[in-house]
């Protein structure tokens with residue numbers, strides 16, 4: 215189904231496409247968008263996609279996505295495409311890879327990990343698996359599952 219049947223094209227802004235179905239709200243959370251900022255936003259959820267079964271799409275007018283935000287997005291939507299739209303045209307299409315190392319965003323679930331005890335310590339996880347996402351704490355080897363990553367981001 216073409217999402218155009220549900221919401222119209224945007225003039226200027228960002229379209230995040232190919233989000234796994236049901237995760238659009240988590241994307242808004244990552245972007246810190248609560249709806250009161252005044253951007254015109256369209257959420258398309260659970261539409262058919264030829265690439266990933268069912269997908270969500272988030273369209274935000276007059277908003278750019280920072281590198282760090284894009285990195286976070288890959289953790290819950292590894293196949294997402296970030297489309298930059300200018301004057302109705304897609305002028306840039308970014309696909310991001312899950313980073314090798316994720317710093318300072320997620321918490322280690324091991325209470326005795328140094329990152330939970332030294333206030334100066336910054337968390338650092340290595341990507342061990344991409345489908346589903348599995349991250350491993352650099353300090354204590356504790357694994358973070360995709361479910362846990364999603365839970366922390368939605369918190």
Ligand code: CTP
Nearest residue numbers: 222223224225229231273295297299302303304
């Ligand atoms: N889009 C939009 N407003 C525009 C242009 C594009 O909302 N002015 C949306 C489209 O509806 C689509 C996404 O941005 O969801 C990407 O657009 P486009 O690259 O034209 O679509 P596809 O070629 O189907 O993208 P892909 O190959 O990434 O699936």
Ligand code: ZN
Nearest residue numbers: 322327351354
């Ligand atoms: Zn740890």
